[in-house]
Amino acid sequence: MQVFIAQILNGLSIGSVYVLLVTGFNLLLLVAMIIHFSYPQVVVFSMYIIWLVLKMTNNNLLLGILAGVSSAVLFNFISAPLFQKIMKNREEVDINATMVLSMAIGWIITDVLSHAFNNGLPIQFPEEITGSRPLFRIGLISILPGQVWALSIGIIVVSGFFILLYKTKAGRAFRAIAEDPAGARLVGIPLVKTGFQSYALSGVLGGLTAVLLAMLFHSASPGLGEQVSHKVLAVSIVAGLGNLTGGLVVGLALGILEALVQGYISGNWSNAIAFVVMLIVIMVKPKGLFGMKV
Amino acid sequence: MPLSLYYYLSITAVNILMSWALYVPYRMTQLHFITIANMMISGYLAGYLVLHVHVPFVCALLIGFVVGGIIGYVVSLFIGDAPTFAVVIVGFTFIYITRTIVENLSIVGGTMGMFGLPNIGGNPVAHRWIILGILYGLVVLCGFLIYRFDHSSIGRAASAIFVDKELASSLGIDIKKLGMLVQTFSCTLAGGVGVLYGFIYKSFHLDFFGFALIGVYMTVLFVGGYSTQWGPLIAAPILYGVPLFFPPAVQSWRIVIYGVMLILVLVLKPEGFITRKSVYSIGLALSRKREKVIRS
Amino acid sequence: MELNRTLVDEKKTPMLRVEELSVSYGQIHALEKVSIEVYPHEIVVLIGANGAGKTTLLSSILGVKAPTSGNVFFEGKKIDRVPVDRNVREGICLVPEGRGVFASMSVLDNLLLGAHHNLVNKDKNLARVYEWFPILKKRKDQVAKTLSGGERQMLAIARALMSAPKLIMVDEPSIGLAPIIVNDIFDILVMLNKEGYTVLLSEQNAFKALKCAHRGYVLETGTIALSGTSSLLLNDPGVKAAYLGA
Structure with a gap:
């Protein structure tokens, strides 16, 4: 029972990271109309930037977090014109081409991380960001x-x-574009600006x-991005x-599933089991459990 | 034959074949990465059969093809008509699952890999010639099959699906059946190539089958041109060969170079370097030349 | 009709002037040198069969479809090749064909989307819209897909009004609606016109549209075949035969 509770807590915290990633991914899909497959790789890249800045500033947490957030924003802004150009190439939104572009961005990130940072070895985050000791401990928890x-x-x-999505002007524009880009344009919503x-x-x-990943995992490796992207x-x-x-429901569920597998089955099976479960769902219901919104 | 030339020729053939394995399903917009998992499954299986059960290599190779085909067929029952991203993620999941199983399976060496596969034909020289012979025989055979496919009514149907899936199905094209056909073909091919891939080095290791492979084959496909079979055929030797002449420091950035090249091509030449139009005009020029020769 | 005479006779500068506009989709010419003018406080109707180019004309005025040649002037400023959102900000709006409301969003959200560039005045505009369309106030928290066809058309018009437009373009408002509701919609357009809005309307239902409009243009396969005051068009034998079923 204690293992169970501990792993549920574990799963919820990892699941919340998945939820954030899926939300960002879906936002780009709905509003910018791209499949940014490698979005999580951009996130792992930001983890490395945080690590680098922490190292350079002698563990100044605020600067580290700022650097992480701004590097992710900057990265997105640099890749945005490429995606826009590709969509214009074929006169209409070609979502497959955006996915291929995103994959290429992902390979570049992974390869740069495995060459240019820490000789490709996994990086360890300092205690300032991960916290030094457990807050409290009851038995195994x-x-x-x-x-x-x-x-x-x-x-x-x-x-x-x-x-933001349901109560603000920008959110309203996001939802309008997600539902009907042509109609949103007629109403006078600037598509490109809202996309940006x-x-x-x-x-x-x-x-x-x-930042959350750094707190949770305490370390990162160049291959992390690929794995999280696929998930x-x-x-x-x-x-x-x-x-x-x-995405909210399934993200949390995946986190819990993985944590439970880790808690009860030895060996590195948690990835494979998570993927088997998802594979079965995708093969049986290719449009997803909750229905596509694209 | 020098060893480096042997590796260059054999890996180039593998790259051509595997890019074609991606090319055929992509004719109808499916990016079928399960082929990488097929390589791994058939390769390790054949390696195990040859090394521990002492099955002759030819039988193991055939088993590799058949296993690839069966997996491809069974999966295509579910995702024959699935949208691109669903096919993509099914591929990734298969790769993960296969990798994890191999990692935890001691009879195929786990993370250590499988070494010491025997020479086919008794000595290393014969082994190289046999492997190259089979690989290039496959290139010719598949080239011919894909050529026939592209110039048949089903190739036309695939092109119609690429442009507009709904319109195509309203014309009476059975998307699922076609999807099953191309997926099964790709997986069969990938199974056999996987066996040969391991036997090139006479060993199998997990690192041979990383996600980087997808990067290489995708770059070959999209830089060469995904709209005709000639694109991968011409791009594979160049893309694999040219970086070999770079200094080692640059060579280690190969994946970055491929990635940048792929992005540039997607942005500037969305159809790749060899398009249907260029193939058509080259064909036209050739036939004019032939006419001249015949006349004179 | 009295209003009509004063407007045209005064020779005011037109609010909207379309000069020899040509639009093509690839090889197909959708519009060939179309010229129309809309004066302030008018209702002008574009009559034409399916595929005559009415929708193309309206969407090129708004800037959705770039013309191959010709000019569009709004209040003296050249507006072809200006992005759609700028034109909406300047006071042109289009109520699209098929009552293009955002079905999964609430009625209030739909209205606020219309005020995307004009959120400062949103309370004033909302109050006015609710006064004209009380039914929308009653249903403001409902999702738009639960509305009836007529209510959706009202929502689409109301949403357009939220941007405080000077010119309202309405594309085929009567399509797919019951006759009695069509009357309501036309009454609303006339009422809006009396409130001071200029209306450019495209319609296949020529009789009803001409009854409430001041002037009309007849579009045939991408060109203006005929134009004039409503009474003139209503009595034209060609129009009668082709569009009024007489």
């Missing part, structure tokens, strides 16, 4: 500060995002997620592409 932070920041950011806003917003989400794409398909609520 130990709660690490990183988990608490991840879970609470995750909840705040996701609810903030939903408030979504790049910026998903950049901010990504930067914050990078995020799988989660968003299982939930139904573009379905934000679905």
